[in-house]
Amino acid sequence: MPSGASPSKAEQLLQQLRDTYVLELPSRIDAIENAILNLRETEDFEAQFQDLYRDVHSMKGTAGTHGLQVFTPILHLLEDLLSSRLARATHIEAENLELALACVDLLREARVCVAANESDFAAIEMRIQALGRRLSAGALRVLLVDNSRTSRRLCMQVLHALNAEVTTASDGYAALARLLHEPFDLLVTGSEIGTLSGDALIAALRLSRSINRDIRTILLTSRHGAPTVETEPDHVIARDARLVQNLSDYVGRLQPVAAAASD
Numbered sequence: 001m002p003s004g005a006s007p008s009k010a011e012q013l014l015q016q017l018r019d020t021y022v023l024e025l026p027s028r029i030d031a032i033e034n035a036i037l038n039l040r041e042t043e044d045f046e047a048q049f050q051d052l053y054r055d056v057h058s059m060k061g062t063a064g065t066h067g068l069q070v071f072t073p074i075l076h077l078l079e080d081l082l083s084s085r086l087a088r089a090t091h092i093e094a095e096n097l098e099l100a101l102a103c104v105d106l107l108r109e110a111r112v113c114v115a116a117n118e119s120d121f122a123a124i125e126m127r128i129q130a131l132g133r134r135l136s137a138g139a140l141r142v143l144l145v146d147n148s149r150t151s152r153r154l155c156m157q158v159l160h161a162l163n164a165e166v167t168t169a170s171d172g173y174a175a176l177a178r179l180l181h182e183p184f185d186l187l188v189t190g191s192e193i194g195t196l197s198g199d200a201l202i203a204a205l206r207l208s209r210s211i212n213r214d215i216r217t218i219l220l221t222s223r224h225g226a227p228t229v230e231t232e233p234d235h236v237i238a239r240d241a242r243l244v245q246n247l248s249d250y251v252g253r254l255q256p257v258a259a260a261a262s263d
Contacts, residue, residue, distance in 0.1 A: 016064040023245060025111045028059055032078075033104045039092040050088075053082050070110045070121045073128050073181035078103040080167055081135055102131055118214075125181065129211060132183040140164040140254060145175040145189040145201065146220065155176040155188060155220075158247050172196025180210045187212070188247070200232050216254060218247070 007015070032033065035052040042048045060075035078100060085096050092100075110124055132141070142159050159166045167184070169175040171194040179201075181183045187205065189198040192228045196204075202217050219233040220243070236244045 136165040
C-alpha cells in the first residue's frame, strides 16, 4: 500500500480478523494448557491426545495465516514433543508435562509481545532454542526434507536407528522457515523438494543469520556431477543401492560431535 494511502476494505477486514484472533489468544492458550494437564488423569489418553494435537496444529496454521510468525516455532516444538514422545504413550510423564507447559509459557510470553505491538522477539527466540535443546536431550537433531514419502520413511529408519531426533518436512520453504528459528545439528535434504530446491535451501541457509547457518548438511541426489559452488553441502549421497549404508556411516560419525556440543 503506498505511503499515506488509506487501507482498502479487504485490508481493514484482515486487520480486524487479526485483532480478533489476538484478543482470543488467551482463551486458546488456556484451552491448550488445560488439555495438557488433563492428560495426567484422563481415562481415554489417545482421544485426549488427538484432540490436543489437532488444536495445536490448528493454532499454528491460523497464527501463520495472520502473519504472527513468532508463534510458529513454539507450536512446532509442541507438535514435535507430542508426536515424538506421546503419540504411542498411555500417560504423560513428569518431564514431558514440564516441557509441554514450558511451550505454553512461551506462547503466553509471545502473546504479550504481539498485543503490545513489539517487533523484537530475540528473547523469545533464545528461549525457543534452549527448549529445543532440552527436547532433543543430547541426541543429534536432524531436519529431514524430502517430498518422497518412501524416501523420507527410509531415511527416518536410518536416523532413528542412530537415536537421532528427527523432524521432517516435504517442502523447501517450510524447511527454511524452521531452520531460521529452531535449533538443528544436521540438515538432510533431497535435491528436488518443491518450489525451493535442496541446493537453494542450503544456499539460503548459509547466507542467513540463523543459528543453523553453519550446521552440517547432506544433499541426497540422483543427479550426476558435483553441486554448485554456492550450495556447498558438507556431504553428497547418491540415491542408489548404497544410500542407506552411506547415510548411516556419515551420520554415525556425527553423533559424538552432537553429544559433546550438548554437554
